[in-house]
Structure formats: structure tokens, C-alpha cells
Amino acid sequence: MMKETDQIQIHNHKERKMFIGVVWNCAAELKLLLSALLFLCSLITLFQFFPSSVRDLRGCASFPPPSSAVQFLTTTIIPPPPIEPRQIKKLDDVVLEGGLIKRNFNGYGAAAYNFILMSAYRGGVDTFAVIGLSSKPLHLFSKPTYLCQWVPHNVTENQQNITTPGYKILPDWGYGRVYTVVVVNCTFPFPVGHDGAGGQLLVHASTSGGGDSNFDLTDTIEALTESPGSLNTLQFTATPKYDYLYCGSPLYGNLSPQRVREWMAYHVKFFGEKSHFVIHDAGGVHPEVMDVLKPWIEKGYVTLQDIKEEERFDGYYHNQFLIVNDCLHRYRFMTKWMFFFDVDEFLFVPKKGTIKTVTDSMSQFTQFTIEQRTMSNKLCYLDDTAGKIYRKWGMEKLVYRDIKRGIRRDRKYVIQPRNVFATGVHMSQNIMGKSTHKTEGKIMYYHYHGTISERREPCRQLVNTTNLNVEGTPYVVDTTMREAAGNVKRFELRMIGPVLQRTRQ
Ligand SMILES: *[C@@H]1O[C@H](CO)[C@@H](O)[C@H](O)[C@H]1NC(C)=O
Numbered sequence: 001m002m003k004e005t006d007q008i009q010i011h012n013h014k015e016r017k018m019f020i021g022v023v024w025n026c027a028a029e030l031k032l033l034l035s036a037l038l039f040l041c042s043l044i045t046l047f048q049f050f051p052s053s054v055r056d057l058r059g060c061a062s063f064p065p066p067s068s069a070v071q072f073l074t075t076t077i078i079p080p081p082p083i084e085p086r087q088i089k090k091l092d093d094v095v096l097e098g099g100l101i102k103r104n105f106n107g108y109g110a111a112a113y114n115f116i117l118m119s120a121y122r123g124g125v126d127t128f129a130v131i132g133l134s135s136k137p138l139h140l141f142s143k144p145t146y147l148c149q150w151v152p153h154n155v156t157e158n159q160q161n162i163t164t165p166g167y168k169i170l171p172d173w174g175y176g177r178v179y180t181v182v183v184v185n186c187t188f189p190f191p192v193g194h195d196g197a198g199g200q201l202l203v204h205a206s207t208s209g210g211g212d213s214n215f216d217l218t219d220t221i222e223a224l225t226e227s228p229g230s231l232n233t234l235q236f237t238a239t240p241k242y243d244y245l246y247c248g249s250p251l252y253g254n255l256s257p258q259r260v261r262e263w264m265a266y267h268v269k270f271f272g273e274k275s276h277f278v279i280h281d282a283g284g285v286h287p288e289v290m291d292v293l294k295p296w297i298e299k300g301y302v303t304l305q306d307i308k309e310e311e312r313f314d315g316y317y318h319n320q321f322l323i324v325n326d327c328l329h330r331y332r333f334m335t336k337w338m339f340f341f342d343v344d345e346f347l348f349v350p351k352k353g354t355i356k357t358v359t360d361s362m363s364q365f366t367q368f369t370i371e372q373r374t375m376s377n378k379l380c381y382l383d384d385t386a387g388k389i390y391r392k393w394g395m396e397k398l399v400y401r402d403i404k405r406g407i408r409r410d411r412k413y414v415i416q417p418r419n420v421f422a423t424g425v426h427m428s429q430n431i432m433g434k435s436t437h438k439t440e441g442k443i444m445y446y447h448y449h450g451t452i453s454e455r456r457e458p459c460r461q462l463v464n465t466t467n468l469n470v471e472g473t474p475y476v477v478d479t480t481m482r483e484a485a486g487n488v489k490r491f492e493l494r495m496i497g498p499v500l501q502r503t504r505q
């Protein structure tokens with residue numbers, strides 16, 4: 001009904017007709033409403049002695065009975081047209097000298113926001129990152145600009161009100177849809193608010209016309225407000241609290257609680273005590289998934305963020321580029337290394353190594369990538385009786401590795417976030433320092449594509465050969481993860497007890 005209520009505020013005759021059209025589109029509900037109203041009016045006609053609280057309604061009793069519901073609507077419910085004209089004056093076509101017709105174009109409203117602010121974080125005493133979405137065509141075909149302003153709570157000699165151009169980064173590789181992700185880097189020529197006096201970061205976002213030379217709309221965004229005494233500049237140089245922090249992509253759909261359980265236990269064990277997981281719920285954390293996360297949240301390993309509101313804005317894959325950039329800047333100074341991969345992927349370091357030996361050997365790199373081992377998401381190893389397979393963990397039964405060559409294998413990546421200004425999904429391009437792909441054999445990830453988003457048994461085909469070919473794809477048995485499962489199960493039991501033993505697919 002919301003829409004119809006809005007429509008009642010219409011102004012001219014033409015629009016009124018449209019309103020009636022709209023009304024009749026929801027005839028069923030409306031008929032009921034109208035009948036109720038008619039009934040009320042007749043009641044009022046009968047009982048003229050109503051108390052003052054319904055005086056408004058008495059007015060309708062003095063009207064002649066409506067000949068039809070439509071007339072009733074147009075004559076009584078709709079308020080008289082307001083005197084004020086619409087803001088935009090319609091320009092008619094003009095016939096010029098010589099019969100030339102000058103056509104006019106009348107614009108109404110805006111189809112996408114100029115900027116949707118998600119967050120803003122400090123990156124140092126003089127620098128900030130402002131993260132949000134913006135109309136994609138605006139960025140593709142026009143040149144919107146950003147001006148950053150620091151407004152101290154108290155303007156003094158040391159703390160001035162200054163502006164600096166914002167440097168915009170579009171980290172989503174053109175994958176955006178209606179909206180694209182924008183990270184505005186505001187770096188001032190000198191420290192602002194560093195004395196702890198507090199202040200506000202404003203970003204003035206100008207559309208530069210969006211291609212329309214008649215307009216250059218500028219919106220002012222209150223990006224960040226620092227209350228006096230709230231800034232702790234030590235955070236920028238202190239040893240980070242965590243060694244490893246996982247920034248998850250938005251979780252959506254009907255996720256398998258059991259697969260999430262396996263992933264959590266495996267990775268808490270893999271990363272160890274000084275690790276943390278930031279999980280973003282875009283609708284995928286239903287009550288049974290929540291049950292699985294809860295013990296780890298209580299242990300302090302997981303932070304869960306509800307980002308469902310982002311669904312209002314049409315971006316790429318539940319706005320994942322927006323979410324990972326927020327995560328980057330939010331936790332930039334809290335961790336030494338930051339990991340970006342999915343919950344159907346399992347990191348692995350071969351024997352003799354640990355995640356620590358790998359990251360230590362990579363310390364001179366800002367970023368390194370991780371190769372993929374593609375696992376079948378439906379072929380299962382039949383070494384036991386078929387009836388028991390249901391109770392096995394995904395990593396135990398899905399052991400067939402795709403060894404087809406030449407196909408593109410996505411890599412996942414790890415960064416030292418203090419040197420990164422914006423991040424993508426498969427790699428960061430706005431970094432300071434070096435990147436390397438030379439990690440073969442040191443660290444890899446097992447990818448069980450799509451197994452997390454299904455709640456039925458993943459095994460579709462039970463096989464017992466070590467080599468096989470399915471629909472042209474060659475597979476070999478790879479029991480690496482299967483061998484790790486026992487330790488992970490014991491680890492889970494030791495850490496959180498038996499609470500998750502009855503988790504289902
Ligand atoms: C903004 O960019 C500058 C220069 O590249 C960089 O030094 C600074 O750390 C960046 N700030 C943030 C918050 O990413």
C-alpha cells in the first residue's frame with residue numbers, strides 16, 4: 001500500500017488519471033477498502049451525532065452518494081491540487097523562425113545515487129579512506145570528482161579547516177552494475193586532528209554534470225566524525241593484534257551448516273590463536289549457520305557483520321568489492337596479514353611448513369597469491385560402506401582432484417594491509433611494494449566449488465578407482481585434505497566441545 005499512499009500526493013490532472021490506473025491494478029485490495037469506506041460514509045449519514053474525533057469523516061457524509069468508486073476517489077479522497085508548482089518547469093518545444101522546431105528535454109528525478117557511503121576510516125594522521133558505491137554510468141562516461149575537507153571542532157592556528165582533492169579508486173574492474181565501488185583516498189598535506197581535538201571529514205562529491213552541461217550537482221557527505229580525545233595515533237605504528245585476519249565475501253543463499261562447520265574448525269586450527277575471521281552476512285547466515293558460528297564467536301575468533309542492507313543497491317555479487325574494501329580499511333592496523341578467499345575454499349600448507357613459515361618467507365612482499373587445487377564437488381570416494389558416506393566430512397569424501405590443464409585457475413591472495421589502499425577480489429592493484437605469484441608448492445587452496453551453497457549430500461557418484469575421466473575431465477585421487485580431517489575433528493572437540501556434533505548438511 002505504500003506506493004499508493006505516495007501517489008495521493010499527486011498534482012495535476014494527467015497524473016491523477018495515472019493514479020486511477022495504479023489503483024485499479026490492485027483492484028482486489030482496493031475494492032475491499034472502498035467498500036469499507038462506503039459503508040463508513042453511510043453509517044455517518046445515519047448517525048450525525050458522532051464525537052469530534054471523527055469530525056473529518058462527517059464531512060464525507062454531506063457529499064452526494066458517489067455514482068461509481070472511481071468518481072468517489074477522484075472527488076473525495078484526493079486532496080485539492082497544491083498551488084505550488086513542481087520544481088522542474090516543463091519546457092515545451094518551440095517553433096523557431098523558418099519552421100525550425102527546437103525540441104526540449106525534461107529531466108525528472110535521478111535513477112541512481114551520486115554516492116552511497118558505507119564507511120570511512122583513518123589510514124594515518126593525514127590520510128583517510130572513504131568507501132562507498134556510486135552510479136556506474138556516471139563513472140564510466142563522466143568525470144565525477146571528490147573534494148575532501150577537514151573541519152576541526154575548534155578552528156585554531158594548528159588546526160585549520162582545509163580541503164584537498166580526493167583521489168578516487170575504482171577497485172571492481174568494471175564488474176559493477178547499476179553501482180560501482182569507489183574508494184576515495186583523502187590525503188591532506190599535513191596532519192589533521194592529530195592533537196586529539198576532534199573534527200569532521202567531509203567529502204564533497206560532484207557529478208560534474210554526469211555529462212549534462214546544465215548541472216554540476218555537489219553532495220556533501222559527512223564521512224567521519226571524531227570526538228575530542230577519541231583518536232589514538234599509536235594504532236598506526238603499534239604491533240597488530242592479530243597475525244592473520246580473514247575478510248570474507250558476503251554470504252548469501254541457503255548455506256550448508258555442516259560445510260560451514262568444517263570450514264571454521266579447519267581454519268581456526270590452520271591460522272592459530274592470533275587469528276580472526278570477519279564474516280559478512282548478506283542473508284546466508286540462517287539460524288542453523290548461526291548455531292555453527294556461535295561457539296567461535298563466543299571464543300572471540302569470529303566477528304559477524306549484518307550487511308543485508310547492501311541488497312538495496314545493485315552491484316556485483318552482493319557488493320563484494322564494497323565489503324572487502326570496508327574490511328581492508330576497518331582492520332588495516334589490526335592484523336599483519338589479511339586473507340581473501342571463500343568459504344568453499346580450504347588453505348593448505350604441505351608438511352614441514354606452517355602458515356607462519358610461509359608468511360615469514362613472504363614478508364618482503366605486500367601481496368602474494370595462492371594457487372588453486374580444483375576438487376570435484378560431486379565425485380566421492382567409496383572406500384567404506386556407502387551408508388556411512390553421509391556422515392563423513394566434505395573434505396574426507398570429496399577427494400577427486402581435477403587435473404585438466406590449460407584452464408584458467410583463479411588465484412586467491414594475501415596482503416600486508418598497511419601497504420594496501422584498495423583491494424579487489426582476486427588481487428589488489430592499489431598497493432605499495434611488491435607482489436608475487438611464486439608460491440607454488442608452498443601454499444595452495446582446495447576449492448570445492450559450490451558445495452557450501454547446497455544443503456543436500458554433495459556425493460552424486462561413488463567411485464573407487466584412483467584415476468578416472470568424467471565428461472572429458474581427468475581426475476586423480478588426492479587425499480591430502482582427507483588426512484587432515486581427523487585432527488580437525490579432534491581440534492574442534494577440544495576447542496568448543498561437542499556442541500556441533502549433531503550439525504546437519
Ligand atoms: C592514500 O594514498 C596515499 C598515497 O598513495 C597513501 O600513502 C595513503 O596511505 C592512502 N590512504 C589510505 C587511507 O589508504
Ligand SMILES: *[C@@H]1O[C@H](CO)[C@@H](O)[C@H](O)[C@H]1NC(C)=O
Nearest residue numbers: 153154155197198227228229
Ligand atoms: C573549543 O573552544 C572553546 C573556546 O575556546 C572551548 O570552550 C571549547 O572547550 C573548545 N572545544 C573543544 C572540543 O576543544
Ligand SMILES: *[C@@H]1O[C@H](CO)[C@@H](O)[C@H](O)[C@H]1NC(C)=O
Nearest residue numbers: 149150151152155160161162
Ligand atoms: C571552512 O572553510 C570554508 C571555506 O573556506 C568555509 O566556507 C566554511 O564556513 C568553513 N567552515 C568552518 C566550520 O570553519
Ligand SMILES: *[C@@H]1O[C@H](CO)[C@@H](O)[C@H](O)[C@H]1NC(C)=O
Nearest residue numbers: 382383384461462463464465
Ligand atoms: C569398485 O566398485 C565396483 C562397482 O562400483 C565393484 O564391483 C568393485 O568390487 C569395487 N572394487 C573395490 C576394490 O572395492
